[in-house]
Amino acid sequence: MADDRRATEDNRTLVLAFYVVVDVSQSMEVTGAIYSANEILPxxxxxxxSSPMLADIVRFGAIDFSDDARVVLRLGDLRNVPTLPKFTARGRTSYAAAFRLLRQEIEKDVTQLRSDNFRVYRPAVFIITDGEPTDDDHELKTAYEELTDPRFQARPNILLFGVGNATKEALDPWVFPKTGNKSMRSYVARAGADPKTAITRAAEALLGSIVASAASVSEVGESGGFVPPDDEDLDDWI
Structure with a gap:
């Protein structure tokens, strides 16, 4: 019976889940960065x-965060979304709110995909922010640990992109995983880089990662999975 169950699982369609998580604090509007962020979904x-390969494999969702976090676009097939939403500015910068909502949404989304007869790789999360978290340290650490708990099978790969006042020192603690062959990293725009332009480049890197990840599944069947951005595509970032 175990062999029959494994055979059924192996015959399911493979999908990759991507989430873009955008800081919508007021400073993102002041610099114009949020307007560039609104170019990502389109x-x-x-x-x-335009690509059947991507359409078959990629599921995409969007979350914003400030004092709280909200689902802007439910994870799914973007071909089924008649009107794409926009990010709008509000509040301050709570990483903890983003981590808590990600944990809830990923758990729910992966369960739904599996019930729809898909096999799901561990999701990839791209966080875009222009500042440091304003959370209580204990609250922030707890929310991050719940999201990346080894017992949580769908714990995501997390990359962060920082513009404006964001620093690597502030972002590096929240990447995941931090070590191993598939360790993730943070990227910070070089000093003096225009936040709007930097986020546009980050969007291009995100798209390149999606395409490479989908190709890895298409070409080799059951292996493959998430492919991080190529550093050569981020020459304005450190």
């Missing part, structure tokens, strides 16, 4: 719409 949607 770019991904256009790429998926």
């Amino acid at each position: 770019k991904v949607a256009d790429a998926i719409d």
